[in-house]
Amino acid sequence: MLQLKTAGYKALDQLRSQGEFPPKWTKIDELEGVTDRFMERFRRERFEVSKELGPGFLIPELIEQATRTAETEHMDNSADGRERLEAVQALDRMNRMTFAYEHQCDLVMPLVAELATNGKPVGILELAAGSGGLAFALAERARQTGIEVSVTASDIVPDMVNEGNRLAGERHLPVSFRRLNAFDLRDLDGLEPGSADLVVISQSMHHFSPGQLALMIASAERHGASAFVGLDGYRSLLLTGGVPLVASLQGIGTFTQDGLISARKFYSEIELDIIAAIATGRQEHRVTCSWPMTMLHARLTPLAGS
Template sequence: MPRASMLSEVLRRSFDPALEAVMRRMSRHDVRGPLRAALAPHRGRAMRRTIDRFGPAIAPLEGAVLRGEAAAIERFDALVAEAITTMRAERPSDLDEGGRAPLTELLHAVDARLYRDRPELMDDPSLPEDERTHALDVLDRFNHCTGIYETVMAAIDPLVEAASGEGKRPIVHDVAAGHGGLALHLAERFGDRAAIEASDLREEYLALGRAQAAERGLSVRFSVEDALALGGLSERGVDVITCTQAIHHFPPGMIARMMSEAARRARVGACFIDGERSFTTLGLVALVGALYGRTYTFYYDAVTSIRRMYYEEELALVAALAPGMPKVRVETGIAPPSHVYVRITREP
């Protein structure tokens, strides 16, 4: 065995388990840091003001957007993108009361430096397949030991329980699932209590998921589906639609349309969950990413992802502007160690 391979194997067997133990302990705590708490009230006010400003302009477009008219979709996406940009640009001095503006103004200026939208390496079709497979394997192990899959389970459990309470075996479908890491975890956790499905637009990702399911003896249905056209899921009676750790890959207008489509197609409800950007999380992930797995692709994409992620208030804004929502209850929340969710429940 080459010396580099021997060293990598030694690190995998001795160093990685110790690092994973540290990550498991950290996973019980919210790691987003004090900056989030300090700016959350400001973001909430900016969100409400932005909804009031953009909601009336977006409402007349809803019917045409749902009919798939290209011009209306283009206009809708542009307005939602402008709404997010406007919300981010709102200065605390414009919104805050009680004499706290100078401090929050400084924190807001610092926080504004965090967001950066750059493509991820694993989204590049030219990335060598062996490097993609290795990076995804590291990502799966990272998600397990940081408790991210457990965080997702906790967020979707109320929807699955509601579907199970109807005396049927619920169908849970994860859209934009990539290689289906969450779907495989759900299949292990639920066993025969739920039917698990996963879909993506990229067949090469789904092929990796199918191979893993066969290797682990898990029953997961993989299919190519467009998250903006889920009529087939509705026809099959899918109960719960999830979208996990993928939201940051999409522009805000598309996310709003995905939320609407999932809410209208799922029998019980939908849950969108992703990490939330923060300087503290960025620093921790950059450190762990450099030490864990020894793959530049994982390190680069982990850091890039965090800087692209949305705040809870930004996702709440997107959900509020989603076109043609049926009668639903929309909840947003935070989930340790570093995640936020939008849970959409169909009303009777």
């Protein structure tokens, strides 16, 4: 219900015919604001289209508006790095319990195999990696399938980076952790342009605004990556109730609350489609559902000299 595809694509077609989509930008400093403003414009247009289409479309639109929130998760609000680390570790346990890492590896590894064609290790950069559960899972799956990879897991929280490097040393996998502002890959000291073939962000897209996600995609392209993959929960009423229910099994009140907030912030397929189109200026991407996840895969064109 919360995908609103009929009204959404009709609204987008109208904005395209009026010359408003895709909005133009020339400097990367403009991208965040341009994307955020267009998303607001799109949602207003979708509301008007829903009214025109009748009650069967307007009611889901009103439910969508009531469900969506801009509230910040407790793990993002907390100034205590250790508290954030505990929340991320709870998410890691939940992912292992639900076999989420295996599912994500099934989605990402075919792309890794496509990139493993030049005899060099495939460079994988994970943004907002948290505990690094996916980074470790990808490295282990690659080892099992005989694909050589070099995985860099990044996060902006020092405690998570330190803990990740400790675990990487214990597991003897080709994974390293670095501190990184996900919006500007130039901040990653020691990672040369072009060394990351694939940039991944998983289960974190809802923490960022549309403009911030567009910045990540554009930065990945400018850094020389060949592909960007974003994975997150599928926006639906079922997951709005299901995510906090599963999170409650960890027995942590704030983590359960974060599960509800996150599920209310998941992006719809058309919203991710819009973000990728603005960031790249092309339609060389696809957004698909592999329940209970949405996957954005954008093919990138590294800039000359990257």
